[in-house]
Amino acid sequence: MLKAELRKKYMQKRKALSTDEAFLLSEKIFENFIEYFKPVSDQNVHVFIPIQKFKEIDTQIFIDYFLSRNIRVFVPKIVDAKLISVEIFKDTQFEINNWDISEPVSNVDSEVLDFNYVITPLLYCDKKGNRVGYGKGFYDEFFENISSETKKIGVNYFNPDEFIDDVWKNDIPLDYLVTPTDVLSFFNGEE
Structure with a gap:
């Protein structure tokens, strides 16, 4: 399926979730992340702040925990x-x-590139770790510049069930996807 089609499909699926459903699913995603990755003090985690009107995963749970x-x-x-x-x-x-996105007042770039984890927003992720975001390419550029040791982790309400047909050469796949039911690894193209 093409990215534009997947973007539309998964925006609609997300909009169909109630606020309570989205929060409960976010909690399950958080619990799966903590159980699988077991983050510890002094690690560096890059995490997006959710766009509430798009019912993104509630990462405030992650931020408070960290x-x-x-x-x-x-x-x-x-x-x-x-x-x-x-x-x-x-x-x-x-x-x-x-x-309508909450962001820090500061414009000071930390210039940190050695993150342990980058928790990444997405609309869809296929079984190879290819991601459909909002189409701006900010994360692909960001991924190019961070440490190769950083684990790039997508979070989504939905498990992958179809492949993205129009992956571009500049698209950088995720290493993992965390859903309410699974943690999928994409190393060597395998789950």
Whole structure:
């Protein structure tokens, strides 16, 4: 299936979820992430802040957990058409940007490239780790510049059931996908 078709299909599936369903599924995804990856203090985790109107996975659960355990938390911010990584703390000030996304007030790029995990937003991920996002390419560019040791982890309400037919050469696949029921690994193209 083409990315545009998958984007439309999974936006509709996500919109069909109630707020309560989305939160309960987010909690299950969080629990699967913690159980599988077992993050510990002093690790670096880059995690997106959800776009609530798109019913993205509630990553505030992740952020609160990480901050309470001395795990360094970094969030994306688009500055001058580039995704930067801003470190946040319990007292970080946030604002709503032009796209209704909460983001740190700070525009200071941490310049950290050695993350243990990058928790990545997506609309769909296939069985090879290929991702359909919103089509801006920010994460592919970001992935090119971070440590090759970083685990790129997608989170989604839905398990993959079809392949993406129009994968581009610049698309960088994920290493893992965490859903409410599974943690899938894509190393060597295998689950």
